[in-house]
Amino acid sequence: MAVSQTNSAWATLVDLGEPGRGRHRLNDRLAAGLRTAIRDGRLVEGAALPPSRALAEELGCSRWVVTEAYGQLVAEGYLAARVGSATRVSWSPEALPPRPSTPRAAAPPPVRYDLAPGLPDLRAFPRRRWAEAVRAVTGSAVHYDLGLPDPAGHARLRTTVAQYLRRSRGADAQPAAVTVCAGVTDGLVRTCRTLRAEGVTDLAVEDPGWGRLRDAAASTGLRVHPVPVDADGLRVDDLARTPARAVVVAAAHQFPAGAVLSPDRRARLVRWAREKDGFVIEDDYDAEFRYDRHPVAVMQGMAPGRVFLLGSVSKTLSPALGLGWLVAPPALAPALRAANPVATAPPVLDQLALATFIERGWYDAHLRAARRRFRSRRDLLLDTLATRLPQARVDGTAAGLHVLLHLPPGTDAREAVRAAAAAGLRLTDLDGYRMTPSADRALVLGYGNIADTEIPRAVDLLAEALSGHADAAP
């Protein structure tokens, strides 16, 4: 079916625009115009194009421009040229059946006060020093560092992280046992794949806990079993009620319950792993932030052959950096590689920048400053809550970046979160982290990413949301 076009129609159809317009050459513009016309159905399959000389004349360009454009579209499959015949359109777009479209969620109200957990102080990100570290390594990296990266991470960062974990976290880590990854979730996925290859089929997780970790474990095909948490952390004896041979535990500071795993349970958990020939996956979540005492060393040091240690800079520097580490039992290093054949390390220049940042002492300095800032901010938040919300009880060790606010019986926590969000205050409901329902009502308040000066107003908004009079706020 040939469709003829009047001469004037061609100029309109392909819209070459003004001569010299834009960066593209005339033949590219002509090819683009014809391509678009074919794609959107204005030029239908079988349509004959004018001879190149005729089109060139009409468009006021050289014949070369037209033959180049035709040749390009022949190479791309949109046009077909046969000797002694007109060049014709050889392509027609597909009319796909419309799919039911997902309704777009309404835009959430703007966040003015952020008490959602899981973030460090983004305003305090050490921009100057980070940029300096990147600048230094971009200049100094040898050129083969810019080639295919080692999937386990750059040797320099593996060494630096191993030293850091030995020195600051009491880990038993040699560089060969360290894998650089994109964060705790990535590290958990790699660990779970390795455990699956080792015959593990069932994994225990803390309840309540991070849903993202559950999702990551489940995405590898492991069956996930909740185990409750109390004031001493994970209820280790309850592991026996599950078929799990491995468990994910935030020993230093549980999220969201805020408990620290008791000394007795630490020892019992490692014994459990030994007896089951099992494994502990230690999520060293926000362990750097302990305000009442020295941070407790990682469990990994007690049983490096049984414990996978996961950590990252997401809660200390920024989750946008996408940098973390995994320390695996040395005997499982070959299994870890084999189970993750296409896993890649984070960008090499970022890895080298983090190594530089740690080696120059900037990471320790940042942590010291952050610890001071968070300790005083936590005190301010607790004082403000005690004054303005005396009926609510705060729970959790003096550590980390969040507190748990227990609500009086009968409070509708979900409604409070909704009312607070409407007033510009973001926080979360403990129920959102639970796998097993509970009558206990509580809110999780993160104080990492809120300015000290915003706390009084944020707590006022929270009090109003809880009293059911959020809308009466000025």
Add this chain to the structure above:
Amino acid sequence: MAVSQTNSAWATLVDLGEPGRGRHRLNDRLAAGLRTAIRDGRLVEGAALPPSRALAEELGCSRWVVTEAYGQLVAEGYLAARVGSATRVSWSPEALPPRPSTPRAAAPPPVRYDLAPGLPDLRAFPRRRWAEAVRAVTGSAVHYDLGLPDPAGHARLRTTVAQYLRRSRGADAQPAAVTVCAGVTDGLVRTCRTLRAEGVTDLAVEDPGWGRLRDAAASTGLRVHPVPVDADGLRVDDLARTPARAVVVAAAHQFPAGAVLSPDRRARLVRWAREKDGFVIEDDYDAEFRYDRHPVAVMQGMAPGRVFLLGSVSKTLSPALGLGWLVAPPALAPALRAANPVATAPPVLDQLALATFIERGWYDAHLRAARRRFRSRRDLLLDTLATRLPQARVDGTAAGLHVLLHLPPGTDAREAVRAAAAAGLRLTDLDGYRMTPSADRALVLGYGNIADTEIPRAVDLLAEALSGHADAAP
């Protein structure tokens, strides 16, 4: 079982070192010394520690130092303290059964001349401009850009990449259809998971082709079927012999065969996808580098509802950057998100840096310079091969970063690769990319990462390796 230590033994055991040595406080050093002694079995479970006053006297420190150290190790589970009784070691390390260790591969000989395919010119990485782009965005990013990243990528880079692909690659891409990922492998994994969720079970791949892409597809549970490649690219009609409903194709420049998919086959491939209600995954591998003509536009523009487009900066800037993109059919955007619940985007500052790099025109400038460099390097390589290896035939379109060198019948390609490696020349054997054996013997020579001045010597070494006299080289 209590083990008593003589007084002098304690000072040796915990090795506090010189006063004021190192950055750590005395109590931390004492805790670390005791922890290590327990871990390595020098202090056994049940052993009684000296009363704090006695140990302090022996070590010449304050009693506070000892009680702090004991308290730390009690919290960590290494020691147990009971009122009215000595503090005792409550932990013993596990003697794990030794695992059969993987024999370490001998270190490969050093690479002096690199003709392995897959790398751009690492010496030409635009270090100064990249560092400037990172510096600019690290200073200018708003603080919430440093929070939890959008798993589909930062909106600014998605917009910039969509514009770039429309302008330079003839793609039909809106920002919402673009997902930023770590590279082509990552993009393929996400695509395969999505196709699995859409009911696809079988995937066709080009044979020969990149093993890493096959591994990535297989890791998602898809069955992978080889389809042969000839001088016109993928043999589209052979798809019907497989149960595949999707296919991965490097239409612009096949690796390693070097063919460009013919116009006729482009159209037939998309028609195949329509008829099967199937999908094409277009790996836009090194498509920027075409030396004989204008690069051909992506197939994705012909059928945006059927084609996934994968690209990255690994072959244009550096694989160490870990930055790529995936353009998915708009109707599958919800499925793509749902099938990749824990996938993360690359580090945000890198994403913003790439957006800046493209927006300032630095990417186009880099590509223009690279195209000129690779074109003349390819000519030099072909000339040198023609002079010094007249019996070998070179194949492949004037494009990309590699050529295929067909060897005379009877040549032992594997032995030639081994001999070349022993002489410091890295290259690869076509057989390494094949799923189906073939009698054709060929080498894949990548010229991205070799200096022009190294080419004559590299070809000499290759000639020697092929003649079986590599060791006679000076």
